[in-house]
Amino acid sequence: MLDVLNTFIVELRQAGLPVSLTEHVDAAAAITHVDIADRAVFKDVLRATLVKSEDHTAAFDLAFEVFFAPRSLGGEGDEASEDVSGELGDTPPDQTGLRGPGKGMGAGGGSTMSAEELAKMLEDAIRNDDATLRAQVAQQSVARFAGMEPGRPVGGTYYLYRTLRNLELDQLLEQLVEERRSLGGSMTPLQERLARDELGARIDGLKQAIEAEIRRRLVEDRGAEALARSVRKPLPEDIDVMHATRDEMATLQRALRPLSRKLAVRLARKRRHGRKGPLDFRQTVRRSLSTGGVPIDPRYRHPRPAKPEMIVIADISGSVASFARFTLHLVYAISSQFSKVRAFVFVDGIDEVTHFFDHSDDPGAAVSRINTEANVVWIDGHSDYGHAFRSFHERWGKDVNARTSVLILGDARNNYHASESWVIADLQARARHVYWLNPEPSSYWGSGDSIVGEYAPHCDRVVEVRTLRQLEQFVGELA
């Protein structure tokens, strides 16, 4: 058992979780106190001892599902009866390859199930929220539609896609909502929304069951460690913003809110504790009365340092759009920490978008308005940093003063236009700081049409910001 735990922890570390030796020891001690045959409890115990942050739970869950996948068939509810210690990740399973469709089915079902029967079963499983039936549907449909081939080094996303496409779950949702509508006579929009969400949740349950089933088969085929390697996903804070998939982008958006709250608290604290204010004479004398007039405990006034002003200039051309939107969103989410935030976006023309944020308390909505309403195209809609900077200097250059921090977001891929780097030099001379955030890995800087090197001498710092972690670190140091 300790060996399994060991390989499991190695996998967690590979996935980026900081599991310390103490935690390893704790986990080993913990599993002696519980019945490890109870899979749910076993999982709770490992999670409580090994995972110390909510952001890491998803990675843990995935690794756990792979390493301690339920091998035997049957409903999800029967997990308790499975012997976990028999599911060693490092011993190859005796039965290689995958079962043919229907072979080795659990109770119910049967190998000769037709497509109609399956569809019927699926419908019943969702309509009646039947867990046992759902597990059977998952097994049947994976066997029938996924078309899994032994030995292929894939993570299973493709199989999931194939299975789901064949089940036509969206259509089923509509059909069941319609069914409820006709059943109850008429439905208020509220009832419809609730019904939709309820059925949607059930269908999500089925999707998870299917995913688990695919994973289980893959583990049997290739062993846990190999699979763990191919399904491993980056932690939310390590996702590359520029190349994020839609799912990853959603994860990032979710991570943004707690992050901005954390940053706001940190910045506010830092400003308050940076230095002490002047001596508060009245309070000091008042306190000294309790020590016989000796001012043992001097009191200070709270310092009130001025908040910095922030000007954000963001490239929103195709290649870096998601990064710019993301960073703008974050800056506005912590805008209470700045006395004023102004935002400018450009492609080859430049436009101020501050007013989008002013009338909205939802930065997300404002950011999406930028795409449709900002006037950023001058000639051809290809990035032209030089022209954008020059226009900025002409129209708003005088607004930059010693209290302003200028934040420039972009990859400095200028399509071989003139750099006009004197603008940045001029800004630096007048602003408090000029920072440049570049979403490209620093090894790419200066290659091809990237001219970040021409701007860099005029910036206080040029920072590579590819991930949330780097962004958080930068903003934390900023104020």
Next chain:
Amino acid sequence: MSSKPATPRFDSPQQVADELAAVDYLSDHAIASTVFLSDRLQKPVLVEGPAGTGKTQLAKSVAELTGARLIRLQCYEGLDESKALYEWNYRKQLLRIQASQVGTGEGSLDWNELEEDIFDESFLLTRPLLEAIRAEDPVVLLIDEVDRVELETEALMLEILSEYQVSIPELGTVKAKQIPMVFLTSNNTRELSEALKRRCLFLHVGYPDVERERLIVETRVPGISQELAEQIAQIVRTLRSMDLKKVPSVSETIDWAQTLVVLGKDSISEEDTIATLHVLLKYQSDIERATAELTGTRR
């Protein structure tokens, strides 16, 4: 850790869940397992999650079911040693010194004796952490909102959390007479230090699923009809799936349920929902968005 044999309080996670349910706290399996493990391993539990999901209540309920006294340390910015651990009662010490000076001549103490005398336990003001360690009766220590203290202050707690002892330079080390159960709660407004996290078991308490939320509402709001509880749980789930500034917490769900019961509702219509939405949502923009989405008039 295992060198200190103590009689375990619970036999199985299931027992924890049952006993928590008996004091009206509906746990899930993760909560029950972690509390069970915390008792067995004699380790503190760090409970993290959004506000209003019953983190503090968990500590209170565990205290209630084990018949222990709850000692609570509410953390805030600027909390220091003298408020969390102990403080010398220097006014009393000052009086003691003055008293000894008044009686010069026979009966006065020399300095060494006096020094020993004024750093005696009777001059010590115990604060929650030390109190929990020195308690003779069973206690549950709750360190509430630990994320509010500064990083440096966290270090104060480390000795207590791992060794269950407090070192006072003038007195020596005070060891716990019995190992208390310790709960730390955090709203995750900042990253806690690795050192603290390493010493704790981690428990994330999120929003419950529909089924559990319904049960919570039924337990916490007596006299609610089953239908209403069910509807409430479903509406709250739908609200949580929206992109709101602040989604409703469990305690707000309970408030809402109570409001509806006071209004004498057995089931809830669309108008009632919209009219009482302000109990659940705390921002005008959220209320507007939720109204629009629930009534199907999307912007």
